Amino acid sequence: DVAMTQSPLSLPVTLGQSASISCRSSQSLVHSTDGNTYLNWYHQRPGQSPRRLIYKVSNRDSGVPDRFSGSGSGTDFTLEISRVEADDVGTFYCMQGARWPPTFGQGTEVEIK
Amino acid sequence: QVQLVESGGGLVQPGKSLRLSCTASGFSFRSYGLHWVRQSPGKGLNWVAVISYNENEKYYAGSVKGRFVISRDNSQSTLFLEMSSLTIEDTGVYYCAREEGDGYNSVRYWGRGTLVTVSS
Numbered sequence: 001d002v003a004m005t006q007s008p009l010s011l012p013v014t015l016g017q018s019a020s021i022s023c024r025s026s027q028s029l030v031h032s033t034d035g036n037t038y039l040n041w042y043h044q045r046p047g048q049s050p051r052r053l054i055y056k057v058s059n060r061d062s063g064v065p066d067r068f069s070g071s072g073s074g075t076d077f078t079l080e081i082s083r084v085e086a087d088d089v090g091t092f093y094c095m096q097g098a099r100w101p102p103t104f105g106q107g108t109e110v111e112i113k
Numbered sequence: 114q115v116q117l118v119e120s121g122g123g124l125v126q127p128g129k130s131l132r133l134s135c136t137a138s139g140f141s142f143r144s145y146g147l148h149w150v151r152q153s154p155g156k157g158l159n160w161v162a163v164i165s166y167n168e169n170e171k172y173y174a175g176s177v178k179g180r181f182v183i184s185r186d187n188s189q190s191t192l193f194l195e196m197s198s199l200t201i202e203d204t205g206v207y208y209c210a211r212e213e214g215d216g217y218n219s220v221r222y223w224g225r226g227t228l229v230t231v232s233s
Contacts, residue, residue, distance in 0.1 A: 001175075031217060036216060038216050038217050038218065038219065040216075040219060040220075042158075044158075049208060049223040049224065049225055049226060050158065050208075050223055051223070052213075052219075052220065052221045055213070055215055055216060055219050055221070056215065056216050056219075059215075061221065091157075093157065093158055095158070095218075095220075097216060097217040097218030097219055097220075098217060100172060101160055101172065101173075101174050101175070102148075102160045102163075102218040102220075103160065104157055104158040104159065104160065105157075106157050107157045107158070
């Protein structure tokens with residue numbers, strides 16, 4: 001299975017500041033069939049279901065603020081959150097869909113300082 | 114809007130069976146692949162199984178292969194997960210999730226989950 005390693009696992013942030021979460025995969029996430037990279041980011045607020053923020057590395061879902069941006073390639077990916085708001089607390093997960101089985105990172109818990 | 118509502122969770126003894134259901138609305142059910150993802154208490158997300166829109170393809174995580182069966186009834190817009198030989202490690206919230214069609218295994222919409230507790 002593809003191992004997804006996130007860092008940091010805990011991220012205290014100050015309101016209004018930026019935050020960055022890293023996600024590294026043990027294998028390339030470039031799909032052999034179409035050449036696309038299947039790496040998504042999800043946000044799970046406490047007590048809620050996950051919500052997809054970003055798909056295929058850098059594409060924001062509709063309704064997701066442009067404060068969230070994804071980047072990366074191959075095995076190295078980053079989620080950037082600019083101007084952190086109180087609503088951003090919770091756990092962020094990366095997930096790969098390029099290789100079977102789909103796998104998630106361990107999660108990065110974001111809290112407000 | 115897309116709605117996914119899981120049901121069927123509860124307390125079950127080790128070695129027993131349980132059937133989960135996920136009732137969908139707000140979209141053309143028969144057009145999308147569907148997944149089950151679970152979350153152990155206080156832990157992260159773990160993918161469990163997927164079924165293609167036409168039920169022709171089904172895949173399972175290694176930890177549940179041979180014990181869990183995913184199926185769907187497109188006429189009733191319902192997804193199922195038949196779980197057998199349950200162990201304590203199967204405890205968790207089980208989410209039904211729908212693909213978006215914008216990539217492989219690209220789950221976008223999630224239900225609220227149903228809690229399965231395996232305990233004697």
